[in-house]
Amino acid sequence: MTEPDRIRCEEVVAHLLEFLDGEIDIGRRERIEQHLAECRGCYSRAEFERVLRQRLRTLDDASPPDSLRRRLKSLLDAF
Amino acid sequence: MDQRATTSWQRAPPAGGRPPCSAEDAVLRTFFCAAVEALTDRLYGTALRFTRNPAAAEDLVAETVAKAWMHLPQLEDRVCFEKWIFRILANTFFSQCRHAREDPVDPCDGDDAGFSIFDRLHQPFLLWWGNPEQELIHKLLCEDIDHALAALPDCYRAVVIPVDLLGYSYAEVAEMLAVPVGTVRSRLNRARAQLQRALWNQALAAGLVHGTPAKEDAHD
Numbered sequence: 656m657t658e659p660d661r662i663r664c665e666e667v668v669a670h671l672l673e674f675l676d677g678e679i680d681i682g683r684r685e686r687i688e689q690h691l692a693e694c695r696g697c698y699s700r701a702e703f704e705r706v707l708r709q710r711l712r713t714l715d716d717a718s719p720p721d722s723l724r725r726r727l728k729s730l731l732d733a734f
Numbered sequence: 735m736d737q738r739a740t741t742s743w744q745r746a747p748p749a750g751g752r753p754p755c756s757a758e759d760a761v762l763r764t765f766f767c768a769a770v771e772a773l774t775d776r777l778y779g780t781a782l783r784f785t786r787n788p789a790a791a792e793d794l795v796a797e798t799v800a801k802a803w804m805h806l807p808q809l810e811d812r813v814c815f816e817k818w819i820f821r822i823l824a825n826t827f828f829s830q831c832r833h834a835r836e837d838p839v840d841p842c843d844g845d846d847a848g849f850s851i852f853d854r855l856h857q858p859f860l861l862w863w864g865n866p867e868q869e870l871i872h873k874l875l876c877e878d879i880d881h882a883l884a885a886l887p888d889c890y891r892a893v894v895i896p897v898d899l900l901g902y903s904y905a906e907v908a909e910m911l912a913v914p915v916g917t918v919r920s921r922l923n924r925a926r927a928q929l930q931r932a933l934w935n936q937a938l939a940a941g942l943v944h945g946t947p948a949k950e951d952a953h954d
Contacts, residue, residue: 703852711898715876716775723792
């Protein structure tokens with residue numbers, strides 16, 4: 656069986672965010688996955704980006720002002 | 735109080751064109767009210783991040799809720815309600831921007847050089863003993879991140895919020911903004927670099943890290 660083309664760290668870094676977004680073609684995705692399984696530096700970079708992304712996804716919600724709650728209540732009551 | 739949302743609702747037909755007092759409508763209304771109530775904090779938080787203005791965020795949420803009710807019969811699967819109403823919120827914001835000629839899709843042609851906190855902090859020899867780059871992210875307060883988000887230009891927030899906070903695909907954002915997918919991709923890369931640059935400078939100011947400030951308009 657032929658070993659798949661290796662991918663270099665520079666190429667992984669260039670496409671890492673698209674990879675983490677799931678916005679990359681399957682061939683490149685598999686090569687990046689293989690690279691991350693073998694390269695500690697790139698794996699650490701990917702983990703850092705995942706952690707940052709997780710913080711962004713879990714930012715605290717803002718507390719809506721009472722005026723908005725009253726406004727929504729009157730809207731919903733009218734429905 | 736902004737009357738736009740109330741007015742748009744008053745013009746809205748009963749859900750699905752059915753009589754407003756049918757049992758089915760009562761179930762629909764109960765579902766809608768509960769879903770909106772559960773999501774109000776997140777809707778307002780996202781609206782505030784889009785608009786950076788409490789009054790505008792309030793208007794945006796009210797208009798979103800009114801539109802969502804009006805179009806509720808078009809929602810085929812209620813499991814998708816959350817993603818659906820946040821898409822209405824984003825679309826409404828972009829529509830308001832276009833109407834006000836504050837188009838968030840104005841080109842950002844500057845050469846926004848890449849910046850990575852990882853490159854600043856990662857120390858390979860600490861691999862098994864510490865992880866300063868991840869520790870920094872955990873030390874940042876939500877307000878630090880919100881401040882960095884708010885500092886982004888409109889055209890960058892217009893891609894970062896839908897993709898990084900709401901989980902939309904590049905194609906979905908491209909459709910909402912009426913730009914090519916490649917434009918979303920390139921703006922997202924610049925926006926994320928700028929976001930990390932702002933976070934790095936805030937971390938420096940807060941004494942969380944040591945180093946040199948990231949320049950806003952230069953390669954690091």
